Amino acid sequence: MTSLAQRTQHAWPDGARCVIGLTLDFDGTSLERGRDQLPYGARSHGRYSAKCGIPRFVNMFTRQQVPWTFYVSGYDAEESPDLVRDIARSGIEIGSHGYLHEGVDPGDAEPELLERTHKLLADITGIAPRGWRSPSGHKTARTLNTLRELGYVYDSSDKDFDLPYLLRYGGQDAGVRRDLCRGRLLQPHRPSPRRLRFGLAGAGRDRRKTDRVHQAS
Numbered sequence: 001m002t003s004l005a006q007r008t009q010h011a012w013p014d015g016a017r018c019v020i021g022l023t024l025d026f027d028g029t030s031l032e033r034g035r036d037q038l039p040y041g042a043r044s045h046g047r048y049s050a051k052c053g054i055p056r057f058v059n060m061f062t063r064q065q066v067p068w069t070f071y072v073s074g075y076d077a078e079e080s081p082d083l084v085r086d087i088a089r090s091g092i093e094i095g096s097h098g099y100l101h102e103g104v105d106p107g108d109a110e111p112e113l114l115e116r117t118h119k120l121l122a123d124i125t126g127i128a129p130r131g132w133r134s135p136s137g138h139k140t141a142r143t144l145n146t147l148r149e150l151g152y153v154y155d156s157s158d159k160d161f162d163l164p165y166l167l168r169y170g171g172q173d174a175g176v177r178r179d180l181c182r183g184r185l186l187q188p189h190r191p192s193p194r195r196l197r198f199g200l201a202g203a204g205r206d207r208r209k210t211d212r213v214h215q216a217s
Contacts, residue, residue, distance in 0.1 A: 028076035071097035074117030088125035098135035
């Protein structure tokens with residue numbers, strides 16, 4: 001049996017001993033809209049992301065010169081194109097995160113949704129996304145085949161290992177790296193600006209939701 005120490009040996013660039021990837025899901029009103037809900041009142045959390053949460057994070061990351069990745073849905077990009085453009089201009093990577101934050105398998109509609117979001121992000125930012133994170137954790141071989149055809153090089157949806165690895169399905173390498181695999185020894189939570197306002201209230205509970213993960217070269 002291969003030991004955990006042997007399985008976690010990895011040569012990082014420039015002799016680095018450890019690499020930490022910091023990521024954040026935009027999670028605007030796409031979640032509510034995808035459920036046919038109005039994003040107001042008790043369901044207004046998503047509006048906080050674009051109005052307050054995301055701009056604060058962008059300012060903080062650019063001020064501290066910290067590399068980061070935002071995962072943005074196509075609908076949120078349509079709703080806040082200037083903000084998404086500002087994120088890209090600041091040097092922060094933008095990854096794809098579904099169109100309407102789909103919570104179930106979109107079925108045969110999935111390839112079109114993936115392509116729509118890919119085109120939206122590329123057109124708005126001028127840079128085609130290379131990374132994808134499932135909005136629900138759901139994916140199939142159809143998902144990965146479509147991502148590969150669109151030119152994606154990594155999938156950030158899983159939580160089962162500390163290091164990057166190549167996924168195999170159908171007896172073949174998928175060619176899509178899971179380069180942000182959040183193992184159980186790391187923080188598995190997905191931070192979202194819609195939760196930020198509760199964490200800043202003083203309890204500090206959302207500070208534990210900072211996404212600390214290993215990032216591939």
